[in-house]
Amino acid sequence: MITTTSLKNNRTFIILFFFLLSFIGNAQIGIGTVTPNASAVLDITSTTQGMLAPRMTTAQRTAIASPADGLIVYDTDLKALYYYSSGSTSWVVVSSGINPRLNFKRIRSTDNLATVLATELAAGGGAKYVLNSNTLYEINGTVTFNFPIDLNNAYVHGLDSNDDIILRTSGNIFEGATGGSIRSLTIRAATGSVFNLNGAATQNLIFRDCIVANSASVGTISGFGLVFLSIINFSGNTNGITYNNISQLLLSNMGWFNNNAGTYEKLTGTFTLVEKQGGFSQVDGTAIGFDVSTSGLTITGDAVLESVVFTGTNTAGYVKGYTTGSYTGYNFNNSWNVRAAGIPTETDANAVGDFSMDYTVGSGLAVSFTNNLNPSNTVKVGSGTPLTTYSNLFRFSTDAANRLRYQGKKKRIFQIGGSISFQVPGAGTYIIYIAKNGTVISQYKIYGRGQILNDIVVLPLNATTELVNNDYIEVFAQRYTGANGDIVVPNMTITIK
Template sequence: MKKSLFIFCFLCFVISFAQVGIGTAMPDPSALLDISSSTQGMLAPRMTTTQRQAIVSPANGLLVYDTNDNSFFFYEGDSWSSLDPIKKRTNYKLVQSIADLSEELTAGSGSKYVLNTDFLYEINGTIIFDFPIDLNGAYIEGVDSSEDILVNNSSVSLFEGTSGGGLRNLTLSGNGKQLFDITGTATDLLLINNTVIAGASTVGTLSGLGTVFLSVTQYVSNADGLTIDNIDNFFVSNIFWSASNAGTFMRFTGTFENLQMNGGRIEAGTGETGIDVSSNPTIVNDATLAQLSFVGDGTLVNRYTTGSYTGYNFTKDWNVNCSGIPLEVDQNATANFYYNGTLTTGYTQPISNNTPVQLKSSSNFVASDLFRFAAQDNNNDLIYEGKKRRTVKVNVSLSVRVVNAAGDFYAFAIAKNGVIATETNSTVIINNDTQIQNVALTGVLTMQPGDRIEVFTNRLTGTGTDSVVIFSENLSVQ
């Protein structure tokens, strides 16, 4: 009996101080309990949220599985905490290697990566693509554009397809090849934000999309830029095309509903071009270039070949206020015409009644310095071509002689659309047939698109037929 009691006590002592191994004969020295299995796991107590919360005086570290929340909970201090507090995003994939996009390559039949629509792909590191990417309405983003890089190692463009998507916080490396070849529809949106675009043979072509928005994009060491074609709404904010690039930064072709570029710097060296509008793109509503700095000794703007004005680059559909290129806004509209005939003979305007008539000649009138104005009727009329109402100051100088009107009064005035602006009238009396009168007119007119400016005279007294000889006539609009 004593022997049995001794053995029992000895075993209790050993068990009290030994490690326990289940499924292993050699438990880890640091573990009191070491459970080892390649076919089974350890099952914690499972209960509902109500049952978990009903546990009386739970010990710190107590572990249960909540079947309502589908999560492990442990007790800490005075409350329960989930071991899975952060909910995972849906429609999300973390991409750390090209292998993470195997499903997308399968969707593209092994020849391209077709991304999932409305998915967010987070790039972590440098990902090298041997096949093009079809954005398919997906969004690709990095965290650090200097570290999260997409490299084009394909034989075609990095991005190809018929729909838009989004790119953010990335570097797009052309690796000597093209980056974009996207032709979409009016319902498609392409957003590119906080992205470096580098090393492309040509940045590429964006065509047919409903909206394109480029924000905070930097272009480095590209051999050529972008062709922007038939985009309904094209918006740019803070772009930087540096001297490390070559070719043409942006070519605009086709039709645009709205086009706005605001902020940034465009450098064009010898043989290079900043913006090219020589294909005469159509603007339906409005186009604006503002707060862009154009620098370099290259062609800063390859201008419109039709519809522009001498010394300017764009049509009346554009509002341009950028350093380095001419200011082009309605508020800057100017015009001038003048008589360029023989000063000693001038031209003659017959007067047969006391109704106001325009002073004009069928020849020898020259229009110059036209901006948002056009000259018509042998350059005797100036037509305002701006898109918005504006107020202009008009100055006129005349040297005239009136024959067969001794003792008569004549008025000279500026007219708008054939109606004399009364406040511009200047009246003279004719003393004899040899007297030459120098007349100065000035006035402020409010112009609507299509309004015209002319110079009129009106015989106030007298009858019969007179002849007004105009030796010089000059009209300027500011």
């Protein structure tokens, strides 16, 4: 006898049977849907949840033995999905289809450096970390190094200079003879130096967008071909940095706060080019802002100090100037072009010099013409030791009586002005010249005539001429007409600017 219950069970069995036949025939599975897409073996449908792939570090991913072609994992170090391509026997990032740089390491604050930088420590003989050349090391958080770092032309970067920190509680941080790039970090050497670098002319160092704070010393950078520092905040350091024997030194927007001590920046040795632009140095107490006083400091090319603001209570410490080659009231020699708030401007464009020869009434300097011809020979006004005062000499000097010698480095055109008074031995006409390097500049000659014995002639002096380093200016006189005899010059002034 067939009951109603039996009929229902049979119907359920038949439906289940045909469902299983359909699943076997189509091999489709639907999760979250009863109608999986015909093209998919697995159709997962949801508007509130996603699919989570296996998650692992780069080291774990690359350690997978014999990965299947198309195997997918999520790399937690590189923050990307990767699939394995057996055709290229490599892992390929899913997000862009392009492999990220292989020479990359992220160092977290929680990492064991002996593990993460095992290769680098081995390369340094267990005494320092020799970074892999052309590799980017990302600092994530505060990373405390127990050994110094040899940059070895690698890149050490953070993402946020306030939060990504390199700390060494004892000893130096960066040591060695190689350069590299350091960027977007806070760096602190509590009892040592941030830098102890002695490189070669083929090495370059880039250091930018960083904070150097609370270090015993910023340190020394020596011997590099190029050193470029840009947008660096120095705060709370016991001593600053020394640059030595660098071909090209570029300093842009350095910020030295008044909680630093010692000498902020010091130059020693030989440089081809120095350019320090922008930024500020707040100098208090016994600190020194910029030190160029070391004997032997040489600039073979040019040096620029521009748009830097020197402030603070220790105005005498803004710049510790050259001990030789500078000028009274100034700090630098003629290799420098200086335009910075708080210190004197020093450029060849500001070169100036003057002298004034002045005798008491009734006396003067005798000028003798050594022939009896008219016109006579030209004679310098300034033999012997005349009563001449030289003043306002900036990039000018004097090495002979009534002479101004240009000491600037660059060629430029100067205006020369002044006056001369002379007493004549009788009626006659005289010519006064401005002379360059002992040769008169004839186009600027000026005539004067005395009418009688002891008549005084007063003439203005004006000229324009181009001077290069070591050229000099003097005044010459010539008798054009009249009887032989000395003229007497009681007063003469010259200004060159």
